[in-house]
Every structure is written in structure tokens, then in C-alpha cells.
Amino acid sequence: MHIGSLLSRHARTRPDHLAVVFQDQRLTWRQLHQRVNRLANALLGIGIQKGDKIATLLPNTLELLDIYWAAARIGAVVVPLSPLLRGRGITSLLNDSDTDLVFTHRAFVEHLDPVRAELPAMKPDRYVLVDAQGVPGYRSYGELTTGASDREPPYIPLSGEDPYNIIYSSGTTGLPKGIVHTHAIRAAYCTIFASEWRMTPESVVMHAGSIVFNGSFLTLMPWMYLGATYVLLDHFDPELALRAFQQERVTHTYMVPSQIIAMMGLPGFTAQNLPALQMLGTVGAPFHKEHREALTRRVPGVFTELYGLTEGFMTVLDKEQYARKPTSVGAPPAFFEMRIVGENGKDLPPGEVGEIVGRGPMLMPGYYKRPDLTAQAIVDGWLHTGDMGYADEDGFLYLVDRMKDLIISGGVNVYPRDIEEIIVQHPAVKEAAVFGVPDEKWGETPLATVLLRQPGAVTAEELRQWVNSRVEARYQQVREVVIRDEFPRNTAGKTLKRVMRDEYWKSRGEKI
Template structure:
């Protein structure tokens, strides 16, 4: 059990920097800027508002907001009370929001004005919610009315093992599950990622295009908060590569995280070479696979920056392996080696270690791995069977210890007894000059059980590749059993808010 004086939270970090460097920029978005002193004062007031409406340690506070400073303020306020933050995907409809509110047992919900009607409808079937606050006018009025004295009434020191966030998984294979991440999980992840990458300076200016409800949005905020750096929060909505580059330049961003599709759009900008991006020392990607041609383009486009790939999952806070800049070319296509404080094995279905070079499931032990799935003891036990956390990712490890992701275990295609790893086929297809994006799924086949189907987004919609062209190209790059037997051309691949292709939709759509 953690002794008094041993706990630390994200909110404690802000309070510390408010004392040491109150005028330093903490958060920047399209509408406002907050110094550490300003941020801490608003967090204290927001905590007082929540406490006045009955929020206590251990209560869950759901936050549904478009990307912006206020969302982070609400997180920090809840944590200052010892409450648990539940970020909610702002793209959900009322029925889906109600599920998260019920499952988490949220006591309070804070929402963006655009989402308030859906939240009001959702509350009809979420009886645990006793208080709702709308960002904007209501929120600002509540903060302004908060008392000057006793602004942290109801606060208590958090213990390291206490839950800090419940992050709901995408639910592609069933109802979403809440991964419970503790204060220790998240702070050790920040320490470990900083130590691995060497980012320990307060002049760090970080930007992530991930939505704040996504684990990538949360985890990229923490290292700058730890050292008193600055977090730049881009707006939600359609991704604008030109506006993103202007923000990188105007804010002097030193480290930037985006999903591969966004990096591809940035690298394709004709005017990119006219911008001074010399302060950008680290660019990273994750949340979805990146093709080798894109990585080569990123390395050429940003020669002054380390190109890092981050791999992991929500339950691991999230990064488990990292391919650092010096290895970006030498080990292109790899997701790197384990982060500090992450122990891994590659195992078969019986938990036997597989030899290096062979395919198996990567499993983890780490102080960054979640505490549990919220109120799901059986699924928690299954995830931790054998004393290791099971990722569901199929990988191989080379002779130097670098990992290569081949597929999700549930997405692997078995055709005529042969295992086909979709990522391998997709990477081959992406080398075709007419292919911009590709997703491969298994579809039923009367002879082989299932066969690969390729769903392709063309580089030029006016000149898509013909099925015969893909067949000819595949013959030169893939073994016969791996070649797509069917090809479908689409305008865009279905993706979840984290940028991952929703293959279940593709399998359903093309099952016949």
C-alpha cells in the first residue's frame, strides 16, 4: 500500500510547475493559451465545482469534448479530487454514450455544447449520472463562481495504484471494454518513453493530432507536463495538412505525433519545402500500420528529425516498443525494441516461446500494463492468463531483437492450412505506383476456407489499378497462396477515430 506522501498525479505535475515556472506555456489550442499558473488556477476552480456537486475520490467523471484546453482542465480537476476520468469518443451516438456512462457508473459528465443533446438523451438510461456540465458558457460561469477559499475541497492525495483513467477500447469484436489505467501506469509510461527517446528538456514543444479521448492523445500529453514543456492541441474535425504545417512552424514544435495517413498528406504538400521546420527534431507515428514507401518518404522529407514508430495498445498505456531514429532506415518496417520497463515474450497458443524468426503472439509484463478491465473479472483473467498480458498481436523477432508486426491474431487469414499475414500482403501492394492505401481481409472460399481480398484506394481516382494489374504485380512480389484473389476499389477505407482500418466492416461488406 502506498504511504502518505508517495502519490503523484498529472494534476500534481501542473501544480508543481505552477510554483516553479508559472509564466511558462503549458497548453495551446486554436483559441487560447494557458500558462502553468493560469492552468493550475482553473484546475483548482474546476475541482471545486465538481466537489460542490458531490464528486469524491473514486467517482467516475466522463468527459466528452472536442480537442481543446478545457478537456484537459476537466481531466486534471477530476484527478485532483482523486476521481477517475472517463474520456468518451465524441463521435458516439446517444445509445453508445449511454453504454459508457452505465458501464463506468459515471457520477458526472462534462460535454461540449455540440454534444450536449446526445448526452441529455443518454442520461435517460444512465441513472448513475447526477451532475452534467456543458463546456463553454456554463463551464466558464461555474469556474468564475467558484470560491477563492477551499478551492480543493474534497481533494485527497492519490495512491500510485489508484485508477486514474478508464479508457474504452474500440469494441470491434464486441461491446467496448474499459481499460483501467492507474497513476503509476501513466507516469511510468511517461518516464520510460522520455528515457528511451532522451526527451527531458522543458523547452520541448509537443503536438499530437490524436483525439484526446484516444490513448495516443492522452499519453503524448504526459512527457511535456512532466518536464514543464508545452503541449499544442490541434482542433478536432477534418485533418488539414497545410494548417498543421503552419502550426508546426508558428509554435516551434519540436516533437510531433500523427497517424500514417496524416504524415502521408503532409509529405505530399507541394509547398512543404518552403517552410522552416528545423526545430522539428522528432516525428513519430503509430495507431495504425505505415507502409515502407511512406516511411522512406518521411525520412527523405524530414532529414533533420528522428523518425520514430511507436507500437502498443490502450491496455499498455500504450507504447510497448519503439523504433528510434538511428534505426529508422536500417530496420525499416520494424516496430523496434521494447521500451524501458517493458518485458516481452513471443509465444504460441500454449504459452511456449517460439524461436526467433518464427511467428507468435507478443505478450507483456510491465508496470505500464493496465490494472484490469473495469468490472470484467473473467475477461481480465483471460487477458492475463499465464501471468502475462496477451496483446493479440502476431509478431516475429529478428536476430538482433527487433520486432516486426504481421497481423492481429483475429485478422490472420488461414487459407488451405496456410497462414497469411495481412500486413505483409498490404505492404507489398502499397509498393504499386497506383495504390495509395490497401487493406486485406479474408473472405469465405468453398475450396480453401477463406482467401485474401484486397480493398484498395487508388492514388488517382481517375486511373485506378485494374484487377489484372494487381494480379500481375502480386505474382512478382508474393507467394501464390498469399496473392489477393479478389480486388475492390474504394474511395476511402473505413477507419475508427484512432486511424485504424475497421476490418470487421470490410469482412462483413465483402463476405459474399
């Protein structure tokens, strides 16, 4: 069982059905199949083999879709990276993933060129630009694929246990954690989520965010499995998305909360203007109660929420369950199991808060090259999420706190320690603590609190600018720096970030 066979099936059985809409391009399943075949044959022609790693540093493009499905066909492993990465954020992940080939675009050349010397395993001819030619040191996508056959590539034996991609949970200065997904795992995304979302081959799926993040696979895989229609926006803009909803008669989409909030700011975002919409899902950040209620007033009967980890455990709050469980994040899908455990590892009764652990058919085989981290995360076949919550009598999950100190900003995982390591490099800083605070646009955003070595050595604004000029990705930039005289700590000396977060909002007279 492997997902590389799906595209060929649709090209045979529904060749003229609309497969992809991107900007002004509309591709049938036959046309998409031909594009992907050309790339697959071109990759084989330059020596890419089963198991080789193909990294992408790309915005949303048709070529990125081609890469995903060409890799699936020939057994290569896709490593989709955020185009917001900079400096060591690039080199650490390309080196850690053992990348053999990079696809990128012209806007990223200025960031990739300075670090190419730090990528000794990369061959000079393995850098490909999808949107330009004649750039020294880069092969163009056209040069790569011109002359390649659009017929089926040679047969390559694949199984469900073969890896399909590596998704990095942290793409910055900390220890990288590459989450491996096999063909069988992505096949489970195909079947289980197609069922959960009530999708059919006649569905029209839209994706407005970046498709390099795992949340995009929630609808990307069911689309391919069913042979439906996929509307891909090159970027998120609420008015652009609303037009796509209406013109393409979109039936299913997943967005991060900040995007839904932006959509709700449009007067035209109403049930009357969205007659085809059947599901509007949210993932990647907390979606607060007031926003849930506002959405269901504007467009009733479509709200769905997924809580989950890329490592492979999920719960789903179905649109038909929302009225009964409005503050829940749902229950595990079919074939998944969930437990709430206490500090001693024993199961807790309904209503008691503990760690969420789970297992199911999407569970990763492990972190790439990190058996030590894998052993910490998966114990006796159960994924320990590090998130705290409780289950009710019906098995529905209620989140209490996010995973450890993880900040989720606009659907992107931001790790406070990575930012803290930058801050303490400033000579005036003694200690630093970073945590997330609510943000209307992004869901959460980082805020830094610091202890100085000498009072007055640096101002908060000077330090904020210093930090934000040095972090390796834009989503790590701190909203504000707060200089404190001391940190609240527990009896063991551990800094209490939650206390500081509460104090921050109380000092401003705002709702926590």
C-alpha cells in the first residue's frame, strides 16, 4: 500500500475531472498526471533514488504539488521546510535530513546562497529554482523537466512502511525533530479524514495557508484519495479566499484560527453567500469560545475542529457534535485510542486533568535519526503528548494547557527555548523566559521577560529590536520585552511562566 498509485488511478478513471485550480491555471487529472510524470522521470534521470531526501523551500506553487506526488511515485522522501527559515535554521535542517536535492525560488536565493558552504553533502547541481532561470549555481525547473517523458515512470517497488516525508516540528536553533511519515500513515490520512470530513469525489477543497505544514495534509490527502478538486491559493487574503469560496463553490477547507477571524471580518462572509460550504475546520492554535460562537452564528453547521500532534494522535470535534460539546476538541477518530494519565502513569477517571496520551494508525515510527527522543515520546506504543486535558464521560477531550511551553502562532510551532537562547546572548541579560500570549491575528505570539545583570543596562525596546534582528524565523519575533526585578518560582526553583503571563495581562487591565 503506497500513495504513489493514487494519481495514476484518477488519470485513468476520471481523466477530465478538474483536479487543481491555482491562480489562472486549471488542471484536469490527466494534465496533473502528465506534469507529475515529467518531474518523476526527470528526478530519476539525475540519479534521485528511492529513499533520497528532497527538501523544499517554497511558497504555494503548482510545482510544490508536483514534487509531493512525484516523490510519492518514485519513493523519494519529501522534506517540506518553511520558507521563513534563515541562517542556521536552514543548514541545521538540510543537514539533519540528509537532503539530496533542494527546490526553492528566486526570493530565497539571498538566504540560501550564504549557507551553501555549510551543506557539504549537497552536490552543486542539486539546487533547483522553480520560478527562474539563468541564476548562477541553480538549475531551473524548466531545464530539469524539459525533455522528460510524461508517461508513467519505471516501476519502483514500494510498501506502506517506506517513508514518504519528514516534517520538522522545530525548525530553528534547538535540536531538530524530524517526524517521519510513511506511505501507510499518509494513506490513513486519506481514508480516515475523507470519512471524518464527509468528503466525496465531487467535493471541492480549498487551502489558503502554506502547504508545507502538516495541517495542510488534513485535506490534501483526502483530495488525492478521492480524486476531488483542490483549490490552492498562493497566499492567504480574506477577500481572495471569499471569492474562491464563491466562484469555485468550495465545500471543504481547514484554516488556522487567525484566518477564520479575518474571514469573519468581511460582511460577505455569511451562510447566504457560501451555499456550497459543508465544512470549515480549524487547526494549529487555540480557537477561543467567543470566536467559535461568532462563526456558528455567521455560518451555522460547518464548524469542525481538530486537535492533534504531527507525531500522530488526533481528536476531532465534528460539526454535528459542536452544539452538544461546544468547548471540547472532540473525540478520537475510528481506530484511535486515548487515555488521560496522572504523574504515576495510571489512567484517570473522567473529569480529572492529566497528560493526554494516544495511539492509532497515524502514529509516527519515530523522529528521524533520534531514537532517544522517540523513546521519550512513545512509551509502550502510546504517544505521550505533553499536553494536559481531561475527558468527559462520553470520551470527549477538553484541553487545559498547550504542549509544555509550546507557542502556536498562526499555525506555526514556536519553541520558547530557541528564543531564550538568543536573548541570553545579550551581555546585559541575566535570565530570560519566553511564553505565549493571546493575539487576535495570530492566535498566540511570543512575549519575553528578562532579568538584567545591572538595572538600566538596556531598555526593553532596545532589547526587543536586538532579539528580533537575530532570531532565525519571523514567527519567532517577540511582541514585547518585559524587564522584571525577579521571576516567580516554585519551591524547586522552576520559573512559573503561567504566573507571569497572568500578571502581564492583569497589569494592563485586560481579560486573561
